[in-house]
Amino acid sequence: MFRGDRRHVALQTYMSSSSLLPLSADQIARLEQLVSELAPSQVAWLGGYLTGIGAGGAVGSAQQAAIAPAVAVPSVTILYMTQTGNAEGVANDLAAALKAHSIPVVLSDVAEFSAKKLKSVGYLALIASTYGEGEPPDTGEDFYNAVMGDRAAKMADAKFAVFGLGDSTYEFFCKLGADFDSRFEALGGTRLLDRVDCDVDYDDQAAEWVTTLSEKIAAEVAAAAPAPVSALSAIPASTQYDKKNPFPAELSERILLNGRGSHKEVYHIELSLEDSGLSHTPGDSIGVVSQNSNVVVEALQGAMGWSGTEDADGSPVSDALKLTYDITSLSPQVLEKYNAFAQSDTLTDLLQAEKRSELMDYIYGREVIDIVTEFPVSGLAPADLVGCLRKLAPRFFSVASSLKAYEEEVHLTVGAVRYCSHSRERLGVCSTFLADRVDIGDRLPTYVHANKNFRLPADPSAKMIMVGPGTGIAPFRAFLQDREADGAAGDNWLFFGDQHATTDFLYQLEWQRFLKSGLLSQMDVAFSRDQDHKIYVQHRMQEHAAQLYAWLQEGAYFYVCGDEGNMAHDVHNTLVDIVAKHGGMAVDAAEEHVKSLQRDKRYQRDVY
Secondary structure, X not given: OOHHHHHHHHHHHHHHHOOOOOOOHHHHHHHHHHHHOOOHHHHHHHHHHHHHHHHHOOHHHHHHHHHOOXXXXXXXXXXXXXXXXXXXXXXXXXXXXXXXXXXXXXXXXHHHOOHHHHHHOOEXXXXXXXXXXXXXXHHHHHHHHHHHOOOOOOOOOOEEEEEEEOOOOOOOOOHHHHHHHHHHHHOOOEEOOOOEEEOOOOHHHHHHHHHHHHHHHHHHHHHHOOOOOOOOOOOOOOOOOEOOEOEEEEEEEEEEOOOOOOOOOEEEEEEEOOOOOXXXXXXXXXXXXXXXXXXXXXXXXXXXXXXOOOEXXXXXXXXXXXXXXXXXXXXXXXXXXXXXXXXXXXXXXXXXXXXXXXXXXXXXXXXXXXXXXXXXXXXXXHHHHHOOOXXXXXXXXXXOOOOOOOOOEEEEEEEOOEEEEOOEEEEOHHHHHHHHHOOXXXXXXXXXXXXXOOOOOOOOOOOEEEEOOHHHHHHHHHHHHHHHHHOOOOOEEEEEEEOOHHHHOOOHHHHHHHHHHOOOOEEEEEEOOOOOOOOOHHHHHHHOHHHHHHHHHOOOEEEEEEOHXXXXXXXXXXXXXXXXXXXXXXXHHHHHHHHHHHHOOOEEEEEO
Protein backbone atom coordinates (compact mmCIF):
# COMPACT_ATOMS: atom_id res chain seq x y z
CA MET A 1 0.00 0.00 0.00
CA PHE A 2 1.31 3.47 -0.90
CA ARG A 3 1.64 6.15 1.73
CA GLY A 4 -1.20 7.96 0.00
CA ASP A 5 -3.40 4.89 0.52
CA ARG A 6 -2.61 4.82 4.23
CA ARG A 7 -3.47 8.52 4.50
CA HIS A 8 -6.78 7.77 2.81
CA VAL A 9 -7.59 5.01 5.31
CA ALA A 10 -6.65 7.28 8.22
CA LEU A 11 -8.86 10.01 6.83
CA GLN A 12 -11.82 7.64 6.52
CA THR A 13 -11.31 6.37 10.10
CA TYR A 14 -11.13 9.87 11.51
CA MET A 15 -14.18 11.05 9.63
CA SER A 16 -16.27 8.08 10.62
CA SER A 17 -15.43 8.55 14.30
CA SER A 18 -16.04 12.26 14.55
CA SER A 19 -19.41 13.91 14.74
CA LEU A 20 -17.99 17.39 15.07
CA LEU A 21 -16.44 17.85 11.60
CA PRO A 22 -17.10 21.30 10.10
CA LEU A 23 -17.73 19.64 6.70
CA SER A 24 -20.91 18.48 5.01
CA ALA A 25 -21.33 14.86 3.94
CA ASP A 26 -20.93 15.93 0.31
CA GLN A 27 -17.70 17.80 1.09
CA ILE A 28 -16.32 14.79 2.94
CA ALA A 29 -17.13 12.50 0.00
CA ARG A 30 -15.42 14.84 -2.47
CA LEU A 31 -12.35 15.17 -0.23
CA GLU A 32 -12.09 11.39 0.11
CA GLN A 33 -12.31 11.02 -3.67
CA LEU A 34 -9.58 13.61 -4.22
CA VAL A 35 -7.17 12.05 -1.72
CA SER A 36 -7.69 8.59 -3.18
CA GLU A 37 -6.49 9.85 -6.58
CA LEU A 38 -3.31 11.60 -5.40
CA ALA A 39 0.27 10.39 -5.47
CA PRO A 40 2.26 10.58 -2.21
CA SER A 41 4.10 13.74 -3.31
CA GLN A 42 0.78 15.36 -4.19
CA VAL A 43 -0.73 14.43 -0.81
CA ALA A 44 2.28 16.05 0.86
CA TRP A 45 1.86 19.15 -1.25
CA LEU A 46 -1.85 19.33 -0.45
CA GLY A 47 -1.07 19.24 3.24
CA GLY A 48 1.28 22.19 2.86
CA TYR A 49 -1.24 24.01 0.71
CA LEU A 50 -4.02 23.64 3.31
CA THR A 51 -1.63 24.58 6.12
CA GLY A 52 -0.82 27.75 4.22
CA ILE A 53 -4.51 28.60 4.00
CA GLY A 54 -4.97 27.98 7.72
CA ALA A 55 -1.96 30.09 8.66
CA GLY A 56 -2.65 32.98 6.34
CA GLY A 57 -6.40 33.06 6.47
CA ALA A 58 -6.62 34.57 3.01
CA VAL A 59 -6.73 33.42 -0.56
CA GLY A 60 -3.55 35.34 -1.30
CA SER A 61 -1.67 33.35 1.31
CA ALA A 62 -2.95 30.08 -0.13
CA GLN A 63 -1.87 31.07 -3.60
CA GLN A 64 1.54 32.00 -2.26
CA ALA A 65 1.84 28.65 -0.53
CA ALA A 66 1.04 26.88 -3.79
CA ILE A 67 3.45 28.88 -5.88
CA ALA A 68 6.36 28.96 -3.44
CA PRO A 69 6.96 25.44 -2.09
CA ALA A 70 9.18 24.87 0.91
CA VAL A 71 11.81 23.05 -1.15
CA ALA A 72 12.67 23.98 -4.73
CA VAL A 73 12.23 21.15 -7.21
CA PRO A 74 14.88 20.96 -9.96
CA SER A 75 13.50 21.49 -13.42
CA VAL A 76 14.13 19.25 -16.41
CA THR A 77 15.35 20.88 -19.60
CA ILE A 78 13.78 19.15 -22.60
CA LEU A 79 15.31 20.05 -25.96
CA TYR A 80 14.25 18.83 -29.37
CA MET A 81 15.63 19.21 -32.87
CA THR A 82 13.15 18.41 -35.55
CA GLN A 83 12.42 18.91 -39.23
CA THR A 84 8.83 17.70 -39.44
CA GLY A 85 7.66 17.66 -35.82
CA ASN A 86 8.20 14.05 -34.67
CA ALA A 87 10.89 14.96 -32.13
CA GLU A 88 8.77 17.80 -30.83
CA GLY A 89 5.89 15.39 -30.31
CA VAL A 90 8.04 13.09 -28.17
CA ALA A 91 9.32 16.12 -26.25
CA ASN A 92 5.76 17.24 -25.52
CA ASP A 93 4.86 13.75 -24.29
CA LEU A 94 7.85 13.78 -21.93
CA ALA A 95 6.94 17.24 -20.66
CA ALA A 96 3.39 16.07 -19.91
CA ALA A 97 4.66 12.97 -18.11
CA LEU A 98 7.02 15.01 -15.92
CA LYS A 99 4.32 17.54 -15.12
CA ALA A 100 2.11 14.67 -14.02
CA HIS A 101 4.85 13.97 -11.43
CA SER A 102 4.80 17.67 -10.47
CA ILE A 103 8.27 18.16 -11.98
CA PRO A 104 8.75 21.58 -13.64
CA VAL A 105 10.11 21.55 -17.19
CA VAL A 106 11.82 23.89 -19.62
CA LEU A 107 10.74 22.82 -23.12
CA SER A 108 12.50 24.31 -26.14
CA ASP A 109 13.50 23.84 -29.75
CA VAL A 110 17.31 23.85 -29.87
CA ALA A 111 17.05 26.76 -32.31
CA GLU A 112 15.80 28.90 -29.42
CA PHE A 113 18.18 27.57 -26.76
CA SER A 114 21.73 28.79 -26.28
CA ALA A 115 24.23 25.95 -26.04
CA LYS A 116 26.04 27.98 -23.35
CA LYS A 117 23.13 27.28 -20.98
CA LEU A 118 24.06 23.59 -20.91
CA LYS A 119 26.60 24.36 -18.18
CA SER A 120 23.80 25.20 -15.76
CA VAL A 121 21.24 22.47 -16.51
CA GLY A 122 20.56 19.77 -13.94
CA TYR A 123 18.44 17.27 -15.82
CA LEU A 124 18.61 17.29 -19.61
CA ALA A 125 16.61 15.28 -22.15
CA LEU A 126 17.38 15.69 -25.85
CA ILE A 127 15.19 14.30 -28.61
CA ALA A 128 17.13 14.51 -31.87
CA SER A 129 16.03 13.68 -35.39
CA THR A 130 18.70 12.74 -37.89
CA TYR A 131 17.91 14.26 -41.22
CA GLY A 132 19.05 13.41 -44.75
CA GLU A 133 22.52 11.95 -44.83
CA GLY A 134 23.38 12.29 -41.15
CA GLU A 135 22.65 16.01 -40.99
CA PRO A 136 20.91 18.06 -38.29
CA PRO A 137 17.54 19.62 -39.14
CA ASP A 138 17.77 23.09 -40.67
CA THR A 139 17.06 24.85 -37.38
CA GLY A 140 19.45 22.67 -35.36
CA GLU A 141 22.73 23.21 -37.18
CA ASP A 142 24.00 26.07 -34.99
CA PHE A 143 23.26 24.21 -31.76
CA TYR A 144 24.93 21.06 -33.09
CA ASN A 145 28.07 22.95 -34.12
CA ALA A 146 28.23 24.75 -30.77
CA VAL A 147 27.97 21.54 -28.76
CA MET A 148 30.52 19.73 -30.92
CA GLY A 149 32.93 22.68 -30.95
CA ASP A 150 36.07 23.18 -28.88
CA ARG A 151 34.44 25.91 -26.78
CA ALA A 152 31.38 23.90 -25.78
CA ALA A 153 30.07 24.41 -22.25
CA LYS A 154 31.10 21.85 -19.65
CA MET A 155 28.25 19.75 -18.24
CA ALA A 156 29.67 18.40 -14.99
CA ASP A 157 26.40 18.96 -13.12
CA ALA A 158 24.12 17.58 -15.82
CA LYS A 159 22.31 14.27 -15.89
CA PHE A 160 21.20 13.56 -19.44
CA ALA A 161 19.24 11.18 -21.66
CA VAL A 162 19.15 11.15 -25.45
CA PHE A 163 16.38 9.82 -27.68
CA GLY A 164 17.30 9.47 -31.36
CA LEU A 165 14.89 9.41 -34.28
CA GLY A 166 15.82 8.33 -37.79
CA ASP A 167 15.13 6.07 -40.72
CA SER A 168 17.19 2.89 -40.88
CA THR A 169 16.98 2.79 -44.66
CA TYR A 170 19.50 5.65 -44.61
CA GLU A 171 23.19 4.99 -44.06
CA PHE A 172 23.67 7.39 -41.12
CA PHE A 173 20.74 6.10 -39.08
CA CYS A 174 20.24 8.15 -35.85
CA LYS A 175 23.72 9.66 -36.18
CA LEU A 176 22.74 12.86 -34.40
CA GLY A 177 21.50 11.05 -31.31
CA ALA A 178 24.73 9.07 -31.12
CA ASP A 179 26.83 12.23 -31.60
CA PHE A 180 25.06 14.13 -28.81
CA ASP A 181 25.06 11.16 -26.44
CA SER A 182 28.82 10.67 -26.63
CA ARG A 183 29.49 14.42 -26.62
CA PHE A 184 27.42 15.09 -23.49
CA GLU A 185 29.40 12.39 -21.69
CA ALA A 186 32.69 13.85 -22.92
CA LEU A 187 31.63 17.25 -21.57
CA GLY A 188 31.21 15.74 -18.10
CA GLY A 189 27.54 14.82 -18.07
CA THR A 190 26.17 11.71 -16.38
CA ARG A 191 23.97 9.42 -18.46
CA LEU A 192 20.54 8.79 -16.89
CA LEU A 193 19.49 6.16 -19.44
CA ASP A 194 21.18 4.44 -22.33
CA ARG A 195 20.54 6.19 -25.62
CA VAL A 196 17.57 4.92 -27.62
CA ASP A 197 17.73 4.85 -31.43
CA CYS A 198 14.30 4.65 -33.06
CA ASP A 199 13.19 3.87 -36.58
CA VAL A 200 10.13 5.32 -38.30
CA ASP A 201 7.82 3.12 -36.20
CA TYR A 202 8.95 4.76 -32.98
CA ASP A 203 5.73 5.18 -31.00
CA ASP A 204 6.04 2.21 -28.63
CA GLN A 205 9.72 2.87 -27.89
CA ALA A 206 8.99 6.55 -27.35
CA ALA A 207 6.19 5.80 -24.90
CA GLU A 208 8.42 3.38 -22.97
CA TRP A 209 11.30 5.89 -22.89
CA VAL A 210 9.02 8.70 -21.71
CA THR A 211 7.62 6.56 -18.91
CA THR A 212 10.98 5.18 -17.81
CA LEU A 213 12.76 8.54 -17.85
CA SER A 214 9.98 10.50 -16.14
CA GLU A 215 9.65 7.89 -13.38
CA LYS A 216 13.43 7.76 -12.86
CA ILE A 217 13.68 11.54 -12.53
CA ALA A 218 10.64 11.68 -10.26
CA ALA A 219 12.16 9.00 -8.02
CA GLU A 220 15.46 10.89 -7.78
CA VAL A 221 13.70 14.15 -7.02
CA ALA A 222 11.52 12.51 -4.38
CA ALA A 223 14.55 10.92 -2.72
CA ALA A 224 16.51 14.17 -2.72
CA ALA A 225 13.69 16.52 -1.78
CA PRO A 226 10.57 14.79 -0.48
CA ALA A 227 9.08 18.08 0.62
CA PRO A 228 6.00 19.55 -1.14
CA VAL A 229 6.48 20.40 -4.80
CA SER A 230 4.95 23.12 -6.94
CA ALA A 231 1.39 22.96 -8.14
CA LEU A 232 0.63 20.59 -10.98
CA SER A 233 0.77 22.44 -14.30
CA ALA A 234 -2.28 22.29 -16.50
CA ILE A 235 -1.88 19.79 -19.32
CA PRO A 236 -3.94 20.61 -22.40
CA ALA A 237 -6.35 17.94 -23.53
CA SER A 238 -5.22 16.02 -26.58
CA THR A 239 -7.06 16.32 -29.83
CA GLN A 240 -9.76 13.72 -30.28
CA TYR A 241 -8.28 12.49 -33.55
CA ASP A 242 -4.52 12.06 -33.80
CA LYS A 243 -1.87 9.53 -34.72
CA LYS A 244 -3.08 7.05 -32.11
CA ASN A 245 -6.71 7.60 -33.02
CA PRO A 246 -6.85 8.59 -36.71
CA PHE A 247 -9.97 10.00 -38.29
CA PRO A 248 -11.71 7.88 -40.97
CA ALA A 249 -11.72 10.50 -43.73
CA GLU A 250 -13.88 9.88 -46.78
CA LEU A 251 -12.19 9.95 -50.19
CA SER A 252 -14.43 12.41 -52.03
CA GLU A 253 -12.39 13.12 -55.17
CA ARG A 254 -9.44 11.72 -57.13
CA ILE A 255 -8.30 13.42 -60.33
CA LEU A 256 -5.32 12.48 -62.51
CA LEU A 257 -3.40 15.70 -63.08
CA ASN A 258 -1.13 14.49 -65.90
CA GLY A 259 -2.09 14.57 -69.56
CA ARG A 260 -2.11 11.61 -71.92
CA GLY A 261 1.38 10.41 -72.76
CA SER A 262 3.00 11.55 -69.52
CA HIS A 263 5.58 9.32 -67.87
CA LYS A 264 4.22 10.43 -64.51
CA GLU A 265 1.03 9.68 -62.58
CA VAL A 266 0.10 12.44 -60.14
CA TYR A 267 -3.31 12.59 -58.49
CA HIS A 268 -5.24 15.39 -56.86
CA ILE A 269 -6.84 13.78 -53.78
CA GLU A 270 -9.68 15.32 -51.76
CA LEU A 271 -10.56 14.00 -48.30
CA SER A 272 -13.58 15.07 -46.28
CA LEU A 273 -12.89 16.10 -42.68
CA GLU A 274 -16.55 16.71 -41.92
CA ASP A 275 -17.45 16.14 -38.25
CA SER A 276 -13.82 15.44 -37.36
CA GLY A 277 -13.02 18.69 -35.60
CA LEU A 278 -9.61 18.51 -37.27
CA SER A 279 -7.89 21.71 -38.28
CA HIS A 280 -4.85 22.09 -40.52
CA THR A 281 -2.65 25.02 -41.43
CA PRO A 282 -0.77 25.61 -44.71
CA GLY A 283 2.60 23.93 -44.25
CA ASP A 284 1.19 20.96 -42.32
CA SER A 285 1.11 17.39 -43.59
CA ILE A 286 -1.55 14.70 -43.48
CA GLY A 287 -0.59 11.28 -42.17
CA VAL A 288 -2.32 8.44 -43.99
CA VAL A 289 -2.44 4.95 -42.49
CA SER A 290 -2.28 2.71 -45.54
CA GLN A 291 -2.07 -0.97 -46.41
CA ASN A 292 0.29 -3.10 -48.44
CA SER A 293 -0.90 -4.25 -51.83
CA ASN A 294 -2.47 -7.71 -52.03
CA VAL A 295 -0.17 -8.38 -54.99
CA VAL A 296 2.92 -7.77 -52.85
CA VAL A 297 1.52 -9.70 -49.88
CA GLU A 298 0.59 -12.74 -51.96
CA ALA A 299 3.97 -12.77 -53.69
CA LEU A 300 5.75 -12.82 -50.32
CA GLN A 301 3.43 -15.52 -48.95
CA GLY A 302 4.04 -17.60 -52.05
CA ALA A 303 7.79 -17.23 -51.73
CA MET A 304 7.56 -18.45 -48.13
CA GLY A 305 5.21 -21.33 -48.98
CA TRP A 306 2.43 -20.02 -46.73
CA SER A 307 -1.30 -20.18 -47.37
CA GLY A 308 -1.92 -16.93 -45.47
CA THR A 309 -3.94 -18.47 -42.66
CA GLU A 310 -0.93 -19.31 -40.48
CA ASP A 311 -0.60 -17.36 -37.23
CA ALA A 312 1.91 -14.53 -37.21
CA ASP A 313 1.35 -12.25 -34.22
CA GLY A 314 -2.05 -13.41 -33.06
CA SER A 315 -3.58 -12.75 -36.47
CA PRO A 316 -3.41 -14.56 -39.83
CA VAL A 317 -0.11 -13.86 -41.54
CA SER A 318 -1.92 -12.45 -44.58
CA ASP A 319 -3.49 -9.75 -42.35
CA ALA A 320 -0.22 -9.06 -40.54
CA LEU A 321 1.68 -8.59 -43.81
CA LYS A 322 -1.04 -6.41 -45.29
CA LEU A 323 -1.89 -4.19 -42.33
CA THR A 324 0.90 -4.21 -39.78
CA TYR A 325 4.38 -4.76 -41.20
CA ASP A 326 6.58 -2.98 -43.72
CA ILE A 327 7.37 -5.51 -46.43
CA THR A 328 8.60 -3.10 -49.12
CA SER A 329 11.63 -1.49 -47.50
CA LEU A 330 14.79 -2.92 -46.01
CA SER A 331 17.22 -1.66 -43.42
CA PRO A 332 20.47 -3.00 -41.91
CA GLN A 333 18.52 -3.87 -38.76
CA VAL A 334 16.02 -5.97 -40.71
CA LEU A 335 18.83 -7.82 -42.50
CA GLU A 336 20.68 -8.43 -39.24
CA LYS A 337 17.58 -9.94 -37.62
CA TYR A 338 16.82 -12.07 -40.66
CA ASN A 339 20.40 -13.30 -40.87
CA ALA A 340 20.05 -14.75 -37.38
CA PHE A 341 17.91 -17.36 -39.14
CA ALA A 342 19.57 -17.39 -42.57
CA GLN A 343 23.16 -17.59 -41.30
CA SER A 344 24.35 -16.39 -44.70
CA ASP A 345 28.06 -15.76 -45.17
CA THR A 346 27.20 -13.12 -47.77
CA LEU A 347 24.93 -11.21 -45.41
CA THR A 348 27.35 -11.64 -42.52
CA ASP A 349 30.08 -10.08 -44.64
CA LEU A 350 27.83 -7.21 -45.78
CA LEU A 351 26.77 -6.47 -42.21
CA GLN A 352 30.31 -5.71 -41.07
CA ALA A 353 30.70 -2.11 -39.98
CA GLU A 354 33.34 -1.32 -42.60
CA LYS A 355 31.00 -2.52 -45.37
CA ARG A 356 28.27 0.00 -44.52
CA SER A 357 28.29 1.79 -47.87
CA GLU A 358 28.32 -1.49 -49.77
CA LEU A 359 25.43 -2.71 -47.63
CA MET A 360 23.34 0.39 -48.37
CA ASP A 361 24.02 -0.03 -52.10
CA TYR A 362 22.82 -3.62 -51.84
CA ILE A 363 19.64 -2.63 -50.00
CA TYR A 364 18.73 0.09 -52.48
CA GLY A 365 15.83 -1.03 -54.68
CA ARG A 366 15.30 -4.33 -52.87
CA GLU A 367 12.38 -5.46 -50.71
CA VAL A 368 11.74 -8.23 -48.19
CA ILE A 369 10.77 -10.69 -50.94
CA ASP A 370 14.21 -10.29 -52.53
CA ILE A 371 15.93 -11.30 -49.30
CA VAL A 372 13.78 -14.32 -48.54
CA THR A 373 14.22 -15.63 -52.09
CA GLU A 374 17.95 -14.93 -52.30
CA PHE A 375 18.67 -16.26 -48.80
CA PRO A 376 15.86 -18.77 -48.14
CA VAL A 377 15.28 -20.26 -44.69
CA SER A 378 13.48 -23.60 -44.82
CA GLY A 379 10.49 -23.83 -42.49
CA LEU A 380 10.75 -20.25 -41.20
CA ALA A 381 7.64 -19.54 -39.11
CA PRO A 382 5.54 -16.43 -39.90
CA ALA A 383 6.07 -15.15 -36.36
CA ASP A 384 9.84 -15.33 -36.87
CA LEU A 385 9.73 -13.41 -40.14
CA VAL A 386 7.46 -10.61 -38.90
CA GLY A 387 9.72 -10.37 -35.84
CA CYS A 388 12.45 -9.22 -38.23
CA LEU A 389 10.34 -6.49 -39.85
CA ARG A 390 9.59 -2.88 -39.09
CA LYS A 391 6.03 -1.78 -38.43
CA LEU A 392 4.21 -0.23 -41.38
CA ALA A 393 4.52 3.50 -40.77
CA PRO A 394 2.03 6.17 -41.88
CA ARG A 395 2.95 8.12 -45.01
CA PHE A 396 2.87 11.92 -45.04
CA PHE A 397 1.64 14.26 -47.75
CA SER A 398 1.84 18.04 -47.72
CA VAL A 399 -1.48 19.79 -47.31
CA ALA A 400 -2.41 21.25 -50.71
CA SER A 401 -5.41 23.35 -49.65
CA SER A 402 -6.48 26.00 -47.18
CA LEU A 403 -9.43 25.59 -44.84
CA LYS A 404 -10.29 29.17 -45.69
CA ALA A 405 -10.97 28.06 -49.26
CA TYR A 406 -12.25 24.53 -48.63
CA GLU A 407 -13.97 24.11 -45.28
CA GLU A 408 -13.85 20.65 -43.68
CA GLU A 409 -11.69 19.31 -46.50
CA VAL A 410 -8.05 18.63 -47.13
CA HIS A 411 -6.43 18.21 -50.54
CA LEU A 412 -3.27 16.23 -51.30
CA THR A 413 -1.03 15.97 -54.36
CA VAL A 414 0.13 12.36 -54.66
CA GLY A 415 2.54 10.90 -57.19
CA ALA A 416 1.91 7.17 -57.68
CA VAL A 417 5.22 5.32 -57.35
CA ARG A 418 5.71 2.43 -59.77
CA TYR A 419 9.07 1.22 -61.02
CA CYS A 420 11.11 -1.87 -61.80
CA SER A 421 14.25 -2.90 -59.96
CA HIS A 422 16.16 -6.18 -59.79
CA SER A 423 13.70 -7.62 -62.32
CA ARG A 424 10.65 -6.99 -60.13
CA GLU A 425 7.83 -4.49 -60.43
CA ARG A 426 7.63 -2.26 -57.34
CA LEU A 427 4.70 -0.32 -55.91
CA GLY A 428 4.78 2.64 -53.57
CA VAL A 429 2.81 1.56 -50.50
CA CYS A 430 0.59 4.55 -49.83
CA SER A 431 0.74 6.29 -53.20
CA THR A 432 -0.73 3.28 -55.01
CA PHE A 433 -3.09 2.67 -52.07
CA LEU A 434 -4.57 6.11 -52.77
CA ALA A 435 -4.35 5.74 -56.53
CA ASP A 436 -5.65 2.18 -56.94
CA ARG A 437 -6.97 0.49 -53.85
CA VAL A 438 -9.49 2.89 -52.32
CA ASP A 439 -12.67 3.96 -54.07
CA ILE A 440 -14.58 7.22 -53.95
CA GLY A 441 -16.69 7.06 -50.78
CA ASP A 442 -14.26 4.79 -48.96
CA ARG A 443 -12.84 5.94 -45.64
CA LEU A 444 -9.17 5.83 -44.71
CA PRO A 445 -7.45 6.60 -41.39
CA THR A 446 -5.83 10.04 -41.39
CA TYR A 447 -4.52 12.65 -38.98
CA VAL A 448 -2.93 16.10 -39.09
CA HIS A 449 0.83 16.29 -38.65
CA ALA A 450 1.71 19.87 -37.73
CA ASN A 451 4.91 21.40 -39.10
CA LYS A 452 5.75 24.63 -37.28
CA ASN A 453 8.97 24.92 -39.30
CA PHE A 454 7.09 25.54 -42.56
CA ARG A 455 4.72 28.44 -42.12
CA LEU A 456 3.45 31.49 -43.96
CA PRO A 457 4.97 34.83 -42.95
CA ALA A 458 3.19 36.36 -39.98
CA ASP A 459 3.24 39.66 -41.89
CA PRO A 460 0.70 39.46 -44.75
CA SER A 461 2.60 42.19 -46.62
CA ALA A 462 5.84 40.18 -46.70
CA LYS A 463 6.98 38.84 -50.07
CA MET A 464 7.26 35.11 -50.73
CA ILE A 465 9.48 33.13 -53.10
CA MET A 466 8.32 29.51 -53.47
CA VAL A 467 10.28 26.72 -55.18
CA GLY A 468 8.23 23.56 -55.68
CA PRO A 469 8.95 21.20 -58.58
CA GLY A 470 6.72 18.16 -59.13
CA THR A 471 4.50 17.27 -56.18
CA GLY A 472 6.50 19.82 -54.17
CA ILE A 473 4.02 22.33 -55.54
CA ALA A 474 1.37 21.11 -53.06
CA PRO A 475 1.96 23.37 -50.04
CA PHE A 476 2.24 26.46 -52.22
CA ARG A 477 -1.27 25.88 -53.53
CA ALA A 478 -2.35 26.02 -49.87
CA PHE A 479 -0.18 29.09 -49.22
CA LEU A 480 -1.74 31.04 -52.09
CA GLN A 481 -5.30 30.00 -51.27
CA ASP A 482 -4.77 31.19 -47.71
CA ARG A 483 -3.29 34.51 -48.79
CA GLU A 484 -6.10 35.02 -51.28
CA ALA A 485 -8.73 34.42 -48.58
CA ASP A 486 -6.98 36.90 -46.25
CA GLY A 487 -6.47 39.53 -48.94
CA ALA A 488 -2.75 39.52 -48.10
CA ALA A 489 -0.88 42.31 -49.89
CA GLY A 490 2.53 40.61 -50.13
CA ASP A 491 3.91 39.73 -53.57
CA ASN A 492 4.21 36.03 -54.43
CA TRP A 493 6.72 34.43 -56.82
CA LEU A 494 6.50 30.76 -57.77
CA PHE A 495 9.08 28.48 -59.39
CA PHE A 496 7.70 25.20 -60.73
CA GLY A 497 9.33 22.42 -62.70
CA ASP A 498 8.51 19.02 -64.17
CA GLN A 499 9.19 17.00 -67.30
CA HIS A 500 6.84 18.31 -70.01
CA ALA A 501 4.65 21.41 -70.20
CA THR A 502 1.89 19.73 -72.17
CA THR A 503 1.42 16.79 -69.80
CA ASP A 504 2.94 17.68 -66.42
CA PHE A 505 1.95 21.29 -65.67
CA LEU A 506 0.21 20.49 -62.38
CA TYR A 507 -2.70 22.82 -61.47
CA GLN A 508 -1.95 24.96 -64.52
CA LEU A 509 -5.37 26.64 -64.68
CA GLU A 510 -5.17 27.64 -61.03
CA TRP A 511 -1.78 29.30 -61.46
CA GLN A 512 -3.10 31.15 -64.51
CA ARG A 513 -6.05 32.39 -62.47
CA PHE A 514 -3.74 33.57 -59.68
CA LEU A 515 -1.53 35.33 -62.22
CA LYS A 516 -4.54 37.05 -63.76
CA SER A 517 -5.87 38.20 -60.40
CA GLY A 518 -2.46 39.50 -59.36
CA LEU A 519 -2.19 37.20 -56.35
CA LEU A 520 0.71 35.48 -58.09
CA SER A 521 3.10 38.26 -59.04
CA GLN A 522 5.41 36.07 -61.09
CA MET A 523 5.77 32.43 -62.11
CA ASP A 524 8.80 30.82 -63.70
CA VAL A 525 8.65 27.27 -64.98
CA ALA A 526 11.28 24.70 -65.95
CA PHE A 527 10.23 21.70 -68.02
CA SER A 528 13.33 19.57 -68.15
CA ARG A 529 12.52 17.35 -71.17
CA ASP A 530 11.08 19.97 -73.52
CA GLN A 531 14.48 20.83 -75.02
CA ASP A 532 17.77 19.12 -75.82
CA HIS A 533 19.38 20.11 -72.53
CA LYS A 534 17.68 19.70 -69.18
CA ILE A 535 16.45 22.81 -67.41
CA TYR A 536 15.55 22.72 -63.71
CA VAL A 537 14.17 25.23 -61.22
CA GLN A 538 17.66 26.20 -60.04
CA HIS A 539 18.48 27.30 -63.60
CA ARG A 540 15.45 29.60 -63.61
CA MET A 541 16.61 31.00 -60.28
CA GLN A 542 19.97 31.83 -61.81
CA GLU A 543 18.28 33.55 -64.76
CA HIS A 544 16.50 35.87 -62.33
CA ALA A 545 19.30 36.05 -59.77
CA ALA A 546 19.45 39.84 -59.44
CA GLN A 547 15.70 40.13 -58.92
CA LEU A 548 15.64 37.22 -56.49
CA TYR A 549 18.41 38.78 -54.39
CA ALA A 550 16.59 42.13 -54.43
CA TRP A 551 13.45 40.44 -53.07
CA LEU A 552 15.49 38.88 -50.27
CA GLN A 553 16.94 42.26 -49.42
CA GLU A 554 13.39 43.57 -49.21
CA GLY A 555 12.53 40.95 -46.59
CA ALA A 556 11.13 38.17 -48.77
CA TYR A 557 10.64 34.65 -47.37
CA PHE A 558 12.18 31.79 -49.36
CA TYR A 559 10.48 28.35 -49.36
CA VAL A 560 11.50 25.01 -50.87
CA CYS A 561 9.44 21.82 -51.05
CA GLY A 562 10.32 18.53 -52.72
CA ASP A 563 13.13 16.02 -53.11
CA GLU A 564 15.85 16.44 -50.49
CA GLY A 565 18.37 14.15 -52.16
CA ASN A 566 19.03 16.24 -55.26
CA MET A 567 16.71 19.17 -55.88
CA ALA A 568 16.85 20.76 -52.43
CA HIS A 569 20.65 20.60 -52.33
CA ASP A 570 20.91 22.13 -55.80
CA VAL A 571 18.47 24.90 -54.90
CA HIS A 572 20.35 25.62 -51.68
CA ASN A 573 23.70 25.84 -53.47
CA THR A 574 22.16 28.09 -56.12
CA LEU A 575 20.76 30.37 -53.42
CA VAL A 576 24.22 30.64 -51.84
CA ASP A 577 25.76 31.42 -55.25
CA ILE A 578 23.17 34.15 -55.88
CA VAL A 579 23.78 35.74 -52.49
CA ALA A 580 27.54 35.60 -52.99
CA LYS A 581 27.46 37.12 -56.47
CA HIS A 582 24.84 39.82 -56.00
CA GLY A 583 25.70 40.55 -52.38
CA GLY A 584 29.39 40.92 -53.16
CA MET A 585 30.30 38.25 -50.60
CA ALA A 586 32.76 35.43 -50.35
CA VAL A 587 31.19 31.97 -50.40
CA ASP A 588 31.67 31.51 -46.63
CA ALA A 589 29.97 34.83 -45.93
CA ALA A 590 27.13 33.93 -48.29
CA GLU A 591 26.68 30.59 -46.50
CA GLU A 592 26.44 32.42 -43.19
CA HIS A 593 23.96 34.89 -44.65
CA VAL A 594 21.75 32.03 -45.86
CA LYS A 595 22.02 30.41 -42.42
CA SER A 596 20.85 33.66 -40.87
CA LEU A 597 17.79 33.52 -43.13
CA GLN A 598 17.11 30.05 -41.76
CA ARG A 599 17.53 31.22 -38.18
CA ASP A 600 15.11 34.07 -38.82
CA LYS A 601 12.60 31.60 -40.36
CA ARG A 602 12.86 33.42 -43.70
CA TYR A 603 14.31 30.33 -45.41
CA GLN A 604 12.15 27.28 -44.76
CA ARG A 605 12.19 23.82 -46.30
CA ASP A 606 9.76 20.92 -46.42
CA VAL A 607 11.86 18.25 -48.08
CA TYR A 608 11.79 14.48 -48.14
